[in-house]
Amino acid sequence: NAGVMQNPRHLVRRRGQEARLRCSPMKGHSHVYWYRQLPEEGLKFMVYLQKENIIDESGMPKERFSAEFPKEGPSILRIQQVVRGDSAAYFCASSPPNGGYGNQPQHFGDGTRLSIL
């Protein structure tokens, strides 16, 4: 399956712990996007990365949240000192390297459901 792969599918953390969510883009894609979805709501943009660069992080909270997309390996969304309000589904999407920002199809993974106890 050459689709966007996210793991883990489900993650349970206690308040104050750290959560790490991983995303491997589709083969040949070098642009990665992270979104957050609350129940019965649409997806909210968090961050857009290319290899080793954060291009747009305007949707990501300034504290506790960080993202990276290293030269080798998957993209990581990291949430430190989690709180109950961080409970949500987090989706990763990828797009190919050609074309501009925001006008290319984005292909989504099946998400990580994060639950905070």
Next chain:
Amino acid sequence: GENVEQHPSTLSVQEGDSAVIKCTYSDSASNYFPWYKQELGKGPQLIIDIRSNVGEKKDQRIAVTLNKTAKHFSLHITETQPEDSAVYFCAASSTQFYFGTGTSLTVIP
């Protein structure tokens, strides 16, 4: 920033009937409008998209129309089938994607 509104939030149709979902956007700079289908426990799946230089696009039973002047675009599904039941999201983009709040479509056999 962009504001995307989507209606209706829920829609039930009889199998074989048509379904229409409508979205409006606020930013005239938006130039790319994808539609996604999301099934329970899955990620959104791109089903069709349209760019601002096109007024209509069709792919089998699915069509999308765009009115740039009025800043609205619509998804049309004809001859609906039970497997079309899902949540559908529209999005508008000039840079980042802005999603609507979704329409839960139920096709009644």
